[in-house]
Amino acid sequence: MASDTYTRILDTAQALIVSRGYNAFSYADISAVVGVGKATIHHHFPGKADLAVAVIARYRQATEDGMGAMAAHEPRADRRLAGYVGFWEQCIRDNNAPFCIAALLAAEMPSLPPEVAAQVKAHFDELIARLTGFIDEGLKNGELTSTEDAERSARILVATVHGAMLAARVAGGDAELYASITQPALKRLTG
Amino acid sequence: MASDTYTRILDTAQALIVSRGYNAFSYADISAVVGVGKATIHHHFPGKADLAVAVIARYRQATEDGMGAMAAHEPRADRRLAGYVGFWEQCIRDNNAPFCIAALLAAEMPSLPPEVAAQVKAHFDELIARLTGFIDEGLKNGELTSTEDAERSARILVATVHGAMLAARVAGGDAELYASITQPALKRLTG
């Protein structure tokens, strides 16, 4: 069972990565926030890469859980996509985790330890696969329309969402700007 | 007149930032590549932030020059947009500077020195303004069509381009993937 300290280290690391990326957070930062010795962090996560991998692995799981719940409880494809896009709008609005950790790490890709890079790639693949599934269903039952195939539509949607996150971040966390970019992208699929 | 060393420091810093971001490049890295003492870099650029600002300022100028040239020599709006989108496709394909420096720094925004952050914001504003101009012209003379206004169309295009860069980077520099995401976004405007 995951101890309290273990979880708090993960939480803090995640928050720090979201705001600074992989290269600009340190064990000392986490140590100060959690109120625990640096050595303790090494006890739970031997190296920095291990810590980052654990953070992304948990993030991937949470994403999969969220997507799975949506697949189970929301039958309409258009609402599923709106749920994905809207989730991030809310995150930016609440300023809690206003950026997709994987998108941030994607930018740092060339300087990432290989294990971390592999997790980032895995997240992208899973995310695209999930959304491709949603869109594919929607195209077949007529809830969605697109001139592109499902996978390409998914990739375009994700790219737009990530690009909109960047724009919102540059604008100081502007959720309206994010929405004004992503809503048309959504509407193009939902018709 | 900009000395040779001065320019080579800028070039190297730019390349390093493109591949690693602001936080993960050091004076020592540049020193090793350029073959000049660390103190020399400080002589030309007193602080790290000064260096980064100089890199982005030069990048902004180059962008403005490129956009200005396009405005002067390419009368058709659709070809102007294709020029912008295609420029990055070529960069990814050649693997020379396969990422927009400002998009990368945008991700690191919260951990950037204020002067650097200001430059990033300025680049985004200029880029949007230029593309908005192109699109506005195109909509008026019928070369382009869109259900959105010019500025929003520009923001959507830029977001898609930046998101596609991320996707291509995760996929190990896949220019085809970049193109497969950006081409439909372009076609939506050029009809």
Added chain:
DNA sequence: GGATATCTACCGACTAGTTGGTCGGTCGTC
């Protein structure tokens, strides 16, 4: 049931290496 061994969580103190940055000084040129 009491002594003993083991395990996990945790810590202070340390290390070797790196970070951005400073200093005094040397060289060649105008």
Added chain:
DNA sequence: GACGACCGACCAACTAGTCGGTAGATATCC
């Protein structure tokens, strides 16, 4: 002789990571 370009040596602060050790819980053996 002033000036810009440049350098080696240095600095304090920070980096990830190591080490030996402690406190407390849990299990094991007699």
